Amino acid sequence: MKRILLSVPHMGGSEIDFVREAFATNWLSTVGPHINAFEAEFAARVGLPAVALASGTAAVHLGLRLLGVRPGDEVFCQSLTFVGSVNPISYLGARPVFVDSERESWNIDPALLAAALQKRAERNRLPKAVVVVHLYGQSADMDPILECCAKYGVAVLEDAAEAVGTEYKGKPSGTLAPVGVYSFNGNKIITTTGGGMLVSHNKDWADKVRFWSTQARDPGRAYEHTEMGYNYRMSNVLAGIGRGQLLVLDERVRRRREIAFRYRDAFADLPGFSLMPQASFGLHTNWLSCFLVDEKRFGTTRDEIIRLLDLADVESRPVWKPMHLQPLFAGCERIGGEVAEDLFRRGICLPSSSNMTEEEQARVIDAVRSCAGHR
Numbered sequence: 001m002k003r004i005l006l007s008v009p010h011m012g013g014s015e016i017d018f019v020r021e022a023f024a025t026n027w028l029s030t031v032g033p034h035i036n037a038f039e040a041e042f043a044a045r046v047g048l049p050a051v052a053l054a055s056g057t058a059a060v061h062l063g064l065r066l067l068g069v070r071p072g073d074e075v076f077c078q079s080l081t082f083v084g085s086v087n088p089i090s091y092l093g094a095r096p097v098f099v100d101s102e103r104e105s106w107n108i109d110p111a112l113l114a115a116a117l118q119k120r121a122e123r124n125r126l127p128k129a130v131v132v133v134h135l136y137g138q139s140a141d142m143d144p145i146l147e148c149c150a151k152y153g154v155a156v157l158e159d160a161a162e163a164v165g166t167e168y169k170g171k172p173s174g175t176l177a178p179v180g181v182y183s184f185n186g187n188k189i190i191t192t193t194g195g196g197m198l199v200s201h202n203k204d205w206a207d208k209v210r211f212w213s214t215q216a217r218d219p220g221r222a223y224e225h226t227e228m229g230y231n232y233r234m235s236n237v238l239a240g241i242g243r244g245q246l247l248v249l250d251e252r253v254r255r256r257r258e259i260a261f262r263y264r265d266a267f268a269d270l271p272g273f274s275l276m277p278q279a280s281f282g283l284h285t286n287w288l289s290c291f292l293v294d295e296k297r298f299g300t301t302r303d304e305i306i307r308l309l310d311l312a313d314v315e316s317r318p319v320w321k322p323m324h325l326q327p328l329f330a331g332c333e334r335i336g337g338e339v340a341e342d343l344f345r346r347g348i349c350l351p352s353s354s355n356m357t358e359e360e361q362a363r364v365i366d367a368v369r370s371c372a373g374h375r
């Protein structure tokens, strides 16, 4: 029996043709027609200028630099996330401050954020920026978040790494704040094997990021540099894969949602095993199908479920470990954290690949069902 993995790449078919074209024309580096076309096609989809980069983490890094984050600054970030949201804060010599999630979306709690910013404003210690994450394909509640950040003049970066295809009130997630970033890592909803995209309302900012991502080489023949840059550009080969993936994005979103709702329906009669909430303000792609275990009612702990699924050759994972619990960020300030801790302790991600078969999903369902009441 084949092991069922959490989230694997799913090619649409045309990617290989784009890659062949890159080889045939010998555009095999970080310049070429696929890069320009991938940016243009992504930009057309989200309605903002877009810059193709080597990873989502690189996009967060350059995005925070755009927002003016400097050594010694503080940056608020939702605690319940993947470390890729936070490491770039450290790259810039700034300090993260971790903010708790709300239960409705699992993302940054707008009321808690507003209260924290008010307190900071009174003490003249506002953060330089806030990183808002759209976790597992579900949008954060952007309106109140943007409103309170605007009130205090605090910049916002949307980490939509897990939210390609997600919407907030009909608009693509990642496009509501001045800067948004996406990831095309191998486990995400569409992939370039590795890669990222930064979008911005400000075209000059997008151009600046493109400049920084290619070592900030000044115009002219000589290798002259005025600013510090990075080697963060996406390659033309991988951009070709991205072009193919973009063609099937809507199908991937439909399929991920279908998988989540099939799980939900199949577990409807199991007490204490419930799908992550689907907030009314957004289109949740359910990039990963996440469930919350109520140990008393379900009769089995989350960790025991993961162990039993593993024995049945089904991969599952805990929800992200909150950043305020990470040894890496010991000593960092936090604002709340009880909700994130609870979601981490009780949350489980089930196999969610868009190319999993009906039979494979049935195997996962059977395996989860046989865990119930297994003390």
Ligand SMILES: *Cc1c(COP(=O)(O)O)cnc(C)c1O
Residues within 6 Å of the ligand: 055, 056, 057, 058, 081, 082, 083, 084, 085, 133, 159, 161, 162, 182, 183, 184, 185, 194, 195, 196
């Ligand atoms: C995957 C991810 C990133 C980083 O993206 P990479 O392309 O893997 O560098 C950042 N933030 C979140 C929330 C992610 O899930």
